[in-house]
Amino acid sequence: MSYLNQNQTPLFSALKDYHQRNVIPFDVPGHKHGKGLMEFTEYVGSTIMELDVNSMKCLDNICNPIGVIKEAEELAAYAFGADHGYFLVNGTTSGVQAMIMSACQPGDKIILPRNAHKSAIAGIILSGAVPIYIQPEVNEELGIAMGVTLESVESTIGRHPDAKAVFLINPTYYGAVSNIKDIVKVAHRNAMAVLVDEAHGAHMGFHDEFPMSAMELGADMSAVSLHKTGGSLSQSSLLLLREGIIDPFTVKKNLNLMQTTSGSYLLMASLDVARKQLVIDGKEMLDRVLRLSRGARDRINEIDGLYSFGTELIGAPGVYHFDESKLGVHVRKLGLTGFEVYDLLRDEYNIQVEMSDYYNIMAIISLGDTEESLNALVDALADIAMKHRREEEIKVINNVLKNPDVIISPRDAYYSNKRVIKLEDAEGEISGESIMAYPPGIPVVSPGERITKEMIEHIQMLKEEETLVQGTEDPYINYVRVLGLGMKR
Template identity: 70%
Template sequence: MKRLNQNMTPLFTALKEYHSKNVIPFDVPGHKHGVGLSEFRDFVGSRVLEIDVNSMKCLDNLCNPIGVIKDAQELAADAYWADHAYFIVNGTTAAVQAMIMSACEPGDKIIIPRNAHKSATSAIILSGAIPVYIQPEINEELGIAMGVSVEEVERAIGKHPDAKAIFLINPTYYGVASDLASIVKIAHRNGISVLVDEAHGAHMNFHEDIPDSAMKVGADMAAVSMHKTGGSLTQSSILLLRDGIIDHNHVKTTINLTQSTSASYLLMSSLDVARKQLATKGEEILDNILNLTREARKKINEIEGLYAFSKELIGTSGVYDFDETKLGVNVRKIGLTGYEVYDILRDEYNIQIELADMYNILAIVSIGDTKKSLDALVDALADIAKKYKRDEEIKLKKSILQNPDLIVSPRDAYYSSKRVVPLDEAVGEISGESIMVYPPGIPLVVPGERITKDMVEYVKILKEEECQLQGTQDPYVDYINVLGSA
């Protein structure tokens, strides 16, 4: 197959040409190139607002691209070894929703790991699909979920041969990759489509030392958060499709059910440029990032009580491969929770990391990082381990990962009558809403599941740690909606 010229940026080039013409705008947006929003313009710069424009002939239209957006999407598909690519401006949440809604009709079964992101739960509600949960492998020492095993997938397919799709994560938030290639082969032998949440894998197609991407191993669809590790602006994403089981015209129609008709050209053009950069310079950029991350890991592992885990996990339960750009650090042996280290880094060292859990912190290392930024993190961790270390290491009281009973489909639960009860009194009830820590956005309970004592106790632990909990109508998660009339 002839490869496209990845140095081209058709959408970004067209946007620059439009800007050079100084068009007098009588269309939306109402700020009219920033004139009507001077305070904001003066802070962010006039050019940002001058290119915040609406769909027009020369700039194409995301709902039905036939011009420069179409060309930019074709370049993205080529860069990621896909047959089709769709720009998404509602975040990867919208990409995951479109992916599942394209593959599943109401009542269809979808095999899905219990540590999937909340966007998958919302997609199941929207599509009416029935989740068949599988458990990822657990590393008890680190206290986190790893990937799903091939054997677990085979068991699930054996029990549910009528499943329409399987949903996988590549990689997990902490960088763990499952044996995706083997799982794809098994699924396809059984006529099951493979959908991949590749939110943290925008860079995975561009360096041989990084795990294989979903498209490379033959998955049917993948939702790629280009803004997370690829360099585009926040909220911009790409949905990838391989021809075969799922029709590309149906995917386009499904995307247009939920995607904005006023697509941001700032977001879309950033996708165009970020794709070009990865496709033409990705290997060089990632070489540098991997070297920086490896050096940082080595230094962190020399600090007593800290463990920056990496490729040595490969071959352990649920770990087929590992993405070294995810810098996870286990802090339990210095007697601090990850949440405590997260707060100390932010409040005392002016360092913002991605997330924390009871045992670990996670720093995302991407194309914008430098030796200076990583050295600052390493130095801060060394200082924290010295100043704040406690004698007793942290021991997890309750596991975040449950294997709950799904009593009612998430969609039926969402639309059912509900009543509000105190969280302490919710044990045994069927949940009418989700509870999750954000980030990472993995639900502890989803609509339709029976609430257990372990769930409630774990939520209390998280509240004591002042974690950011989401999903319930009550912002403080003292109460929860359960099924049944008031």
């Protein structure tokens, strides 16, 4: 069939054809090819605005694709080794939510690691599922959570054989990969679907030296952020399905609950082209990513006080494999926190890394990086180590919180009556909202969980470091919403 020719870009080609026809628009969007928003159009360029169009016969419709979007989605599914592919214009968040809603009904159990993204908690609230948390492995020296072990998943399945799904992360924010292949086998033997948040793994299936993708390893569904590591525009992602446990119609129905009816053609066309690029040029481009990341690691590890961790972690608990495009740097021995180094890089060297925590910073090396950009980062880190080092190292503290006590389901907590109290007075209360640093968007506490002293201290530390903390009604996190009177137990 011609549409399986990966050199083709059916949606992008149709969009270019529409543009060349110079159609006179009497539909939405109201800026009418940019003429109604000239200040913006003059800055970003007329072509972008002329391609920002609405659904029409020649361009298909994301809610019920039967034309060029369908062809583009089928190409994407084939490229990623899935039976079905669905374009996402609400980010991987909508894909994660649709996965959970497709696998779980109200009251169903879902097994997942506690370092899952906030979108998984939102999916649990929307579906009415009950979370069964697995404690991810923790590297105490680095102060970060890794993946989950096969043994911990098996043990949890043994205690909860009625669970409907197992939810995994491939890879974690810092690059750790779990033994997904064997976890899939165990889950399937127990008739459980395997759902994978692959937000940071869009590239992995296109080069043999990266960990394998969820679809290659037999997962039932995965949500893939092509915009993070695959080259497409921000907010564009892909949902993948392997037929069997989960019905394609159910997935489509849930996606149409989650997504806009006015899908951005700029986002969807970028998915079409990014898929083609990964298939045709991905091996060569990812060769460069590996060369750049390995070279940067070697140079960083020559700087006194810095440690850029990588594949040497393989074999440690929760690290079955490692994604080398995640350039994590442990900075504690400089006497600086990761938060401080993050700010120094941005404010003094004009370099923006992906995220930081108390001990580390993390830079993502991807398709658009160059020797020059990596040299700038390494040189800046060397300069920071020379100019800003403190004599006393940052002390090791408990930087990774353990699994919380889930008192009621996130959905019940979300809809329960609540009251507002000071953060410092919240110990022992049941949270009515999520609190997280973003990035990475992993909740410190989620609705329905008991708030502990350690959680409060961790949130206060994040505030002191001026980290972007979100999720609460109070934007300054001085007050939190907890369940109403009589719910503290």
